[in-house]
Amino acid sequence: MWTGILENDNFWSVFNYKKWIRPMPRILIVDDEPTILNLLNKILIGQGYDATPASNGEKALQLLQTEKFDLMISDINMTPINGMELLRKAAVSWPDMGVIMLTAYGTVATAVEAMKEGAFDYITKPFKLDELVLTVQRALEYHHAITENKDLKARLEHKEQLGGIVAESPGMRKVCEMIERVAPTSTTVLIYGESGTGKELVARALHHYSPRKDATFMAVNCAALPAALMESEMFGHVKGSFTGANATKTGLFEAAHGGTLFLDEISSMPLEIQSKLLRVLQDKKIRKVGGSDHTEVDVRIIAASNEKLETLIEQGKFREDLYYRLSVISIDIPPLRNRPEDILPLVNHIMSRELGPDADLPLIDHETQSILDNYNWPGNVRELENTIQHALTFAQQGVITKDTLPAKIVNTVEEGLRSGIITSRHEQFKGKSLKTFLHDKEKEFLQRTIESVNGDKEKAANELGISLATLYRKLPSDLKK
Ligand SMILES: Nc1ncnc2c1ncn2[C@@H]1O[C@H](COP(=O)(O)OP(=O)(O)OP(=O)(O)O)[C@@H](O)[C@H]1O
Ligand SMILES: [Mg+2]
Structure with a gap:
């Protein structure tokens, strides 16, 4: 099942790697024989694991429901819930947890059956200490690799999903989370961001991940449209309503019916149009320029601005009531320099x-x-x-x-x-050899661990998985006291 890289058992005994690279793995032990349960518990705690004993299957299930374990070691022969049932439940409900079965000598066939059902391995009782320790390490390593892989895949898929938005920084990741949360709703969204930060990209993603994705996404740049034309562009006009209106025209609102209308640079919208927009948002109906009929429209509005609308409100250039309607949700895209x-x-x-x-x-x-x-x-x-x-x-x-x-x-x-x-x-890395860099990092890590246990060196050594003597050897003199 697991071949290759773990051939050299010594590697595991000399290098207590597990405590260095990740939090203490949590192991649930299930056995109805108290002596075995206690023995396993002691051994695993001694190995530096966070072990929890459960004296039967029911107790194990209760624990599994409320706590997260990396590995379960379960006896096969138990009543009323036996190890196989427990394994099947675990495989469905906690697929990321590894399972090792304990089996009495002579019931290996059942154990093999268990592996077919998803157990990582089995150990025959009475077991050898080395064998137990090694199997536990392998199971944890294997399941860690699988979960890590899944995480990575999920992260990649997540990136794919959000329409090619690169988001490595915490600031952009927050933006993506907002998109995921808000996209499925019909809420009006106001996007803030300096020029070129990706406001339109975010608006398109909001549309793309909404139930409206198959309907139209219309974008209008309010700064580029002459004020005189804006009303007719947005709401349409009827034939003969003004000089040059030779035919009835459908406006953007009607064209975007069922979809999304992106109002870019909303801060440039003239006050008069702002009032009309507010009316449409309230009534969900439009009236063409020169017309008398009202047409119902179902359009999601996303607006964008590179200046804070609050300032414009103070200057009397933006309607406060419209601002409140538009900014039900606001998404701030941080500038690239941040x-x-x-x-x-x-x-x-x-x-x-x-x-x-x-x-x-x-x-x-x-x-x-x-x-x-x-x-x-x-x-x-x-x-x-x-x-x-x-x-x-x-x-x-x-x-x-x-x-x-x-x-x-x-x-x-x-x-x-x-x-x-x-x-x-x-600058912080410049001119440093790898040795100096690692040494500095080690010092920082030791210092933080010692601080986290309020200066108790014994506890710190325990946490770090090294002996007290090694800890003292590694500590620079200013930290030894
Ligand atoms: N996080 C990102 N990941 C990938 N591409 C991005 C990202 N942010 C912006 N872009 C790209 O940068 C360009 C500018 O983005 P966009 O037009 O959405 O910005 P904007 O904020 O609307 O700009 P402006 O204020 O000039 O209208 C686009 O080609 C867009 O695809
Ligand atoms: Mg833009």
């Missing part, structure tokens, strides 16, 4: 969009990465897109170097670094 984690993933995303999904992406040399990382991107993702397009045009032999970037960007960053306005994000 989410540096997104820069390089965006660069890769842009390059594969430009070059096609199967193309080998060019490499970006270290110096160029550092410039992209340290520039403050006033034009946000759109400016980054233009920069990468520029770089791809000038890149040679599959490498993006500093001289492929627009000179303005390189100069701004280099001058900033020279004058000390910008402190390089790589």
Whole structure:
């Protein structure tokens, strides 16, 4: 079942890896023989696991319902719920938990049956200590790998799902969570963000993940439409209603019926149109310019702005009542300079969009990465897109170097670094050997662990999975006292 990399048993005994890399695994032990239950409990706690004993299947089920375990070790022969039933229930309800079965000598056939039902392995009673410890380690390792894989897949699918929105930074992840939560509703959404941060992308994702996705998404830029035309564009007009109205025209609201209307740069909407929009939002009906009939419309409104509407309200340029209608939910997209984690993933995303999904992406040399990382991107993702397009045009032999970037960007960053306005994000790693870096990290980790147990070195050593003597050896003198 598990082959290959675990051949060398010594590896596991000399390197108590499990406490270093993740929280203490939780193990549920189920056996109706008290001696075995206690023995297992003692051994596993001694090995540094967080073990919980259950003296029968019912108790185990109760515990499983309220707590999370990484592994269950269960006897097969128990009453009234036997180990096989417990295993079947676990496989359905807690598929991420590993299961090891305990079986008496001579009932190996049942144990094999158990493996077919999803148990990781079985141990025959009486068992050898080494055998138990190793099987437990393998089961935990195996299930950890599976869960990690699932998480990764879920994360990838999640990214796919949200219509190509790169979101590595906590700020953008929050935006994506909001999209997921709000998209299925018909609530009006107000999106804030500087120019080029992805407001339209977010609006489209809201539409795409809504039940309206098969109907139209209409976008209108309120700043680009002349005020005189805006009313007729939005609500339509009837033939002859004004000079030049040679035919009856359907407005955007009607065209977007059943779908979504994206009102970009809503701050530029004239006050007169704002009042009409407010009326439509309240009545869900429109009236064409020059017409007298009302037509019902079912349109979800998403508005976007790069300036705070509150300021415009104070200046009398925006209706407060409309603001409240529009901002039922508001999504703030952070500027790119406040989410540096997104820069390089965006660069890769842009390059594969430009070059096609199967193309080998060019490499970006270290110096160029550092410039992209340290520039403050006033034009946000759109400016980054233009920069990468520029770089791809000038890149040679599959490498993006500093001289492929627009000179303005390189100069701004280099001058900033020279004058000390910008402190390089790589400064903290610069000039350090790997050994020094690891040493510093180890010191920081030891210090934090000691602090977390209020300075109790014995407890800290226990948590860290090392002896007290080793802890003292590793501690710098200022932390030894
Ligand atoms: N997180 C992101 N992931 C992937 N692409 C992004 C992301 N954010 C923005 N973009 C891309 O950047 C470009 C600009 O985005 P968009 O047009 O949505 O921004 P905007 O805020 O509406 O800009 P403006 O204020 O100029 O209208 C688009 O090509 C968009 O696909
Ligand atoms: Mg836009």
